[in-house]
Amino acid sequence: MDLRLVGYFVAVIDHGGVTRAAEALYVAQPSLSQAIRSLERQLGTQLFDRSGRRLTLTVDGRAFLGPARRILADVENARSRVHAVRDLATGRLEIAALSTLSADPLPELTSGLRRRHPGVLVTVLDPGGPSGVVSQVRQGQAELGLTDFPVKTDMLSTRELWEQEIALVLPPDLAAALPDPVPLDAVAEIPLVLESSAAGGRTPLDDALGRAIDFVAVECAHRQAIWELVMHGAGATFLPRRIAETELANVAVRSTVPQVRRTVRVVFRPGPLSPAAAAFLDVAAEVGRQRSAALPSAHEA
Template sequence: MDLRLVEYFVAVIDHGSVTRAAQSLYIAQPSLSQAIRSLERQLGVQLFHRTGRHLVLTSDGEAFAEPARRILLDVDRARGAVQDVRAMDSGRLDIAALATLAAHPLPELAGEYRRRHPGVLLNIIDPGGSTRVVDEVRRGHAELGLTRLASAQHKSSLIAHELDTQEIVLALPPELAEALPDPVPLDAVAGIPLVLEFTDTTTRPLVDEVLDTAVQTVAVECANRQAIWDLVAHGAGATFLPRHLAERELEGVVLRSTVPEIWHSVGFVHRPGPLSPAAEAFLAVAGISVPTGPGGETPALRETAPPGRRARRRPG
């Protein structure tokens, strides 16, 4: 049903005649009369009794009057809601984030975002691992994903924006660090008891993908990130973490680079096509400008570095 016809019907009721209703709507009287007849054909009922120049509601017209007003009111409310979202006065943004990135840099970004757009609800989920973050975005369960970009490169349906480059270091209790050189050769990791996650969430992918056969001694497997940090701090073993996270969260431990060094590129991924205003605004907080092509479509898959931000690179 054409909403304009409903609007015309209500206008005729409110103004008492087709002539006055047509004047208020700035349309020709014959056009309004034709519109009313079209609405009657669509509904399959007669809405007005026509007596000369006057229109009187039929019983069907009276029955339709209140629903018609509700339709127009609901449409006005819906339009207002959309305008609020466009103006960033309301709305919701779903972000899937890797656990380590949910600890940093996501809190800083989310805090600044909330200061700029307090009306938008942020829903941040940890689906468990970089691959699952990518899958959540690809399936449309989250609009943005914050993850290691290496996991997103094979997903040709996604677009990636680099945010930073992180060094992965070995966090050790002091007693374990005493017997090791600085930096630690990867082949020396084989003799170090490690505390790792047994799910694909944070440190385990780092081991599986980078260290592979170098890891031979797993002292503790644990699903809780904070528990792993506490275990390392109390001497149960060593673990792998992004340097900035280890420096901020772990006390009383020794951080060692590896030989060769381990670096990961991290950033946001999203599906092609226009993003919601909320998602565009979040990327803007991160210093990322989303390019758009003709018709507002986002160009094909590519990795972009945010303007105005230099990702921390591996020395040399």
């Protein structure tokens, strides 16, 4: 059914006739009359009684008027919702984010999106590990994935945001006997507190870290508990330097030789992104520029 014709039908009723409706709609009266006849042919019934000087609704016309108004209202409501999503007055965004990135940069990126577009609902999913990020994005459970591991698939697009240093974070007594920076070869002698995934098994590590690690004192699935264990002297751990310096107290933060760095990446399916996802990437690009601009002063410090 042509929705334009339904609108013409309701306009004839609301304006009290074809002439006034044609004037209000800025269409020629013969064209409007022809449109009403076309609607009647589509419905297979006569909507107006044309035997008198004025059009009056037939029984079928009166029965159709209520549904016609509801059709037009539903279409307008749907159009308003689409415009609201497009203009980011509303909408939703699902993000699969590694737990290692849940303290940085996920809060900064999400709060930046919410400040710009407070009507967007953001849902953060726990993928359980790097492979889970890829799986949830590929299967459509999440539109974006936030990871700091390489994504080895041609089925997803990747946008690199920035690099972050992975530092060794130690209780002060463990740090006292170590040089600064710490050679990776020395890590084998250090008791470590490492993250384990909820699905079982230790969270994957970079090749360089994996070869250096030998002495695992605690495996823990809770990120906050790992921080507390390190601050209470149970062992050392590896964290992004930014997190270690802002979230943990009474610890030593050491670089390693060679330095370990990871690239924070956003992954998504090829093709057009939703307005909310595109806005998230815009926020990420802005944060990346701000962090790059801050690097010289950080080095001077």
